[in-house]
Ligand SMILES: NC(=O)C1=CN([C@@H]2O[C@H](COP(=O)(O)OP(=O)(O)OC[C@H]3O[C@@H](n4cnc5c(N)ncnc54)[C@H](O)[C@@H]3O)[C@@H](O)[C@H]2O)C=CC1
């Protein structure tokens with residue numbers, strides 16, 4: 270089996286691959302691909318490609334639907350880099366509150382002056398700021414990162430407001446009970462001195478689901494004067510032209526972004542960080558290990574864990590003579606056709622798992638025969654079947 274890395278992936282993860290797996294520099298001959306932020310939307314997806322693992326959280330760089338149509342499972346690594354991002358968000362809160370960057374840059378301009386010690390005492394008042402303790406922070410999106418940010422800010426003495434209409438049970442359990450649970454984004458806009466966004470980038474006609482450009486003229490208008498906005502999620506969550514106007518007028522005091530672009534990188538009062546949220550040794554290692562383990566379990570057992578375009582499916586380790594994995598449309602009459610294909614050749618199905626997610630489904634069949642290539646070819650020809658893989 271061949272794997273290709275579209276971005277550098279930590280060695281501690283890649284070292285988990287056994288001798289069955291070989292690295293290839295050629296994307297077109299890969300069975301599996303590991304990726305971080307490389308843009309995949311315009312890439313031609315080869316027929317032999319079976320799975321893509323995003324060593325990270327955001328999957329907006331990957332064509333999920335196109336992959337699902339080709340029976341390519343896309344995984345991510347939920348939570349594996351959340352602490353790295355949380356720590357940078359806390360740094361972002363402090364960088365936006367105290368002119369640390371301005372002060373450091375100024376010291377560089379006077380560092381060769383023998384009276385530098387005196388100069389700093391005289392000049393430091395230009396860089397004075399505010400403390401975060403006692404201020405209100407709004408967290409939009411209480412997933413792996415949002416929960417950690419909310420809890421950490423709460424421990425630093427901030428009053429934290431949290432909004433997430435789709436919060437998972439686990440994340441709700443992990444959220445500090447001191448976090449104020451708000452039911453609308455508007456409450457956050459009206460109340461908070463700092464607002465940080467931690468949702469995926471989602472484009473949808475339903476405004477409660479859509480996150481694209483959720484920070485815009487209309488929503489900024491509802492915020493407090495001098496609000497500080499932090500964006501460690503994706504640049505498209507914020508409308509660049511609207512934030513520019515708001516920064517110029519002082520309505521927004523600072524915009525901290527981990528996703529600078531040609532516009533925001535040139536705006537005054539923007540603190541632009543070069544997408545460093547997940548760039549820590551620990552996060553890179555966690556993501557790589559999780560991504561590789563998920564890929565290996567998929568390749569060797571057909572199990573799917575943490576997919577973003579196919580249902581999760583745990584068929585365990587195969588103890589039968591053969592295992593076939595079928596990617597198919599979630600439509601009527603599929604299972605009966607699969608079972609008929611095996612009964613036609615008098616092969617017993619000893620175990621079966623069938624899972625669906627939206628328009629797509631995944632079926633794993635354990636059978637009492639180790640020679641299944643002919644049946645696999647017949648299964649591939651069934652209308653609605655997207656890919657058939659002989660796992661064992
Ligand atoms: N700066 C960086 O290096 C990194 C950035 N990210 C970005 O941060 C995002 C969040 O990451 P995680 O917390 O790990 O993901 P996650 O999937 O654990 O959390 C996302 C949360 O957003 C919530 N959500 C979805 N739509 C929403 C809406 N319309 N309104 C309010 N909440 C909504 C979900 O219910 C979920 O709880 C990623 O999608 C990615 O874009 C993630 C990791 C690193």
Ligand SMILES: O=C(O)C(=O)COP(=O)(O)O
Pocket residue numbers: 305306324325326327328350544546547548
């Ligand atoms: O995990 C994410 O969503 C990130 O934004 C991290 O991206 P990266 O892996 O650092 O290119």
